[in-house]
Amino acid sequence: MTPIRELRDLSPAAFRDEVVERYEPVVIRGAAADWPLAAAGSAPGSAGAYLRRFDRGSTAEAFVGQSGMGGRYFYTADMRGFNFERRKGPLAALLATLEQIHDSDDPPSIYAGALDADATLPGLSDANPMPLVEGLDASPRLWIGNASIVSIHFDASDNVAVVAGGRRRFTLFPPDQVHNLYVGPLDHNMAGQPASMVELNNPDFDRYPRFREALAAARVAELEPGDAIFIPALWWHQVDALSRFNLLMNYWWADSPDMPARMEAMVHAILAVSHLSEPRREAWRAMFDTFAFRRHGHPAEHLPPEHRRVLGEPSPGWRAYLKHYLLRGLQRP
Structure with missing residues (x-):
């Protein structure tokens, strides 16, 4: 696959003019290298200790799957349901569980996504600012979990995602590849957006032959703590969280009031x-x-x-x- 273009040391104006307007994905290496969260996020103990400084007793909803699912959140075999359940509880308990299972050889899969950072952990985003999104009305969201696979999907908004802990692989497909992605139900999906039925890491080309064309057009990058990626709206993407503990902060914004x-x-x-x-x-x-x-x-x-x-x-x-x-x-x- 083609590596995603990489840049460094972007100003907010250059980001808007040279990246967002170009409507192509870009990796911005070291965009958050000075974040305290990125410094703390390499292990669940240190990351948890840092996050608890901002916790005021918030709750969080997590996807929880059984051991053996390989971290891939997806449909059940009959597609009537999903291979995980949603559980809501104190954020502190979520962090404690991730610490407890960190060294397990076959842990359950736990993934709390799109948490409103300002509501869940007040002050966290102020202590870890992202200048690139200044003036874009972008709200920070927090993603916490162990190793996981978020299947190929798209977002309706432009997105800057910042890896704050662990390592993640982003695989992106241009919007014109949608017909080669074998998209699942538009109105029955894991988290609001339709997803490809193809298992990217083990594709069944007999069942999904056109996916070879999608792979030929795919772009890929692996990000370390402090790295960021710009994912334009409608670019399909899979995100593999590769470490036993992973943290990410992302920022979505709408390009106009009509986006929804x-x-x-x-x-x-x-x-x-x-x-x-x-x-x-x-x-x-x-x-x-x-x-x-x-x-x-x-x-x-x-x-x-x-x-x-x-x-x-x-x-x-x-x-x-x-x-x-x-x-x-x-x-x-």
């Missing part, structure tokens, strides 16, 4: 278009290409601005008008 509606827009298109005959789907593809994807320029440039209405420029009033317009349509039988 995009998946819903696609599902609405599935409802309205996907069952049509091929010639009719192609006709609607031309409509989408013109009005939504603007393949031929602005579709209303020939109209005065005051008459563009749905095709007008984004603004709070424009968004409110479109939502009202859509709600009227959705209420039809």
Whole structure:
């Protein structure tokens, strides 16, 4: 696989202009080399002691799987459920458990993800700042666990992920490889986003032959404590936490207020278009290409601005008008 491009010593302005706008993944080596969390995060004892300084009795939900699952959080064989259960309890108990099982040869899999860092451990993100995301309205999230595999999935938001403890391998696939990833159910998945059905570390090419094409386009990097990676929205990625104890802090941000509606827009298109005959789907593809994807320029440039209405420029009033317009349509039988 192709190594992910690497940079060092980026300013926030250079990060926005040279990385985010380019819409390609980048590893930023040493982006958090001065974090106290990264210095403490190499072992559960020292990391736990550091995290407990900020704990005010918070609870955390964790995915817990049985010994022998290899850390891969996934569906059960019949796809009706998952091979883990969700357990909620004190964060202090989670840290203590990870310390107790650290040296086990076949421990249960434990993974607490996307914890709101500011709510769970007040002051942690202030003590470990990430200048690259200044001005992006990015909220820090904390990920704690032992060795794990988060299967190939995508996020709707841009993302900076910082390894604070352990070692992680990131394998990324460009958005145009989605048809080669054999994506599972859109509405029944582990954590809100659909995931590939292919086991990246042991792919079944007889069942998923097009995955070879995805692998040819994949990019990969391994990160140590203090390293960061930028993962653009809709870039599919698998994250392998390779150490017996792992910590990560990540930052998601939306590129516009409309970001949450995009998946819903696609599902609405599935409802309205996907069952049509091929010639009719192609006709609607031309409509989408013109009005939504603007393949031929602005579709209303020939109209005065005051008459563009749905095709007008984004603004709070424009968004409110479109939502009202859509709600009227959705209420039809």
